Amino acid sequence: MAPELEAAAGRTTKEGVLYIGMDLGCFKTSVAATNGTREVVYSIVGWPKDPISRKMLGKDIVFGNEAFQHRLALDVIRPFEKGALKYADNHEAGVPPERLAKFKEAAKELVKYVVSLCRPPKGTLVYGVIGSPARASILNKQALMDACKGTFEAVMIVSEPFAVAYGTNTLEDALIVDIGPARPTSAACTGRSRPKRTRSLRGRPATTSTTWFSS
Numbered sequence: 733m734a735p736e737l738e739a740a741a742g743r744t745t746k747e748g749v750l751y752i753g754m755d756l757g758c759f760k761t762s763v764a765a766t767n768g769t770r771e772v773v774y775s776i777v778g779w780p781k782d783p784i785s786r787k788m789l790g791k792d793i794v795f796g797n798e799a800f801q802h803r804l805a806l807d808v809i810r811p812f813e814k815g816a817l818k819y820a821d822n823h824e825a826g827v828p829p830e831r832l833a834k835f836k837e838a839a840k841e842l843v844k845y846v847v848s849l850c851r852p853p854k855g856t857l858v859y860g861v862i863g864s865p866a867r868a869s870i871l872n873k874q875a876l877m878d879a880c881k882g883t884f885e886a887v888m889i890v891s892e893p894f895a896v897a898y899g900t901n902t903l904e905d906a907l908i909v910d911i912g913p914a915r916p917t918s919a920a921c922t923g924r925s926r927p928k929r930t931r932s933l934r935g936r937p938a939t940t941s942t943t944w945f946s947s
Contacts, residue, residue: 777838778806811839893919
């Protein structure tokens with residue numbers, strides 16, 4: 733995948749590049765980088781409710797474990813709760829239309845924060861691989877890409893079941909089941925490179941195509 737990301741960004745050098753893999757979970761977000769960083773944080777973003785909360789926290793925006801601990805003093809958003817942005821439409825995920833922009837902003841800020849935990853040196857190219865549910869639609873993947881723009885030099889959106897199959901080298905004659913907190917999904921791996929149809933365990937179809945962008 734690395735050569736494709738480099739080509740997408742219009743770069744050919746392998747020096748000064750940090751590769752990051754990220755799982756934006758409904759409950760927790762996990763990140764792993766080629767510099768050895770491994771972090772897991774709550775998928776929560778919070779803004780102080782009032783000047784007193786702002787003075788207590790000493791910052792304008794709070795993330796992860798700290799946001800969870802001080803949630804009563806914050807306007808808290810879990811941007812991917814109930815599959816919001818990742819695979820569910822706004823109505824199904826219970827996101828009011830007037831709050832959708834705030835959810836997208838929270839997703840973007842969360843991605844930026846999680847990448848900062850990897851401590852990329854100044855001037856380093858940051859390439860990412862982001863997992864998406866098997867049943868994610870094109871619009872859902874676009875939402876993930878929008879959340880990553882401005883933080884990554886280039887990014888790939890990859891089906892989570894395929895990422896598991898690739899990482900465990902079980903690309904043929906395998907059934908990958910993702911038992912997540914929001915909704916279990918499954919995907920069959922047949923050893924073929926073309927996108928395959930998958931079906932969630934509730935019977936709704938999805939695709940496993942890979943999407944990427946370069947900034």
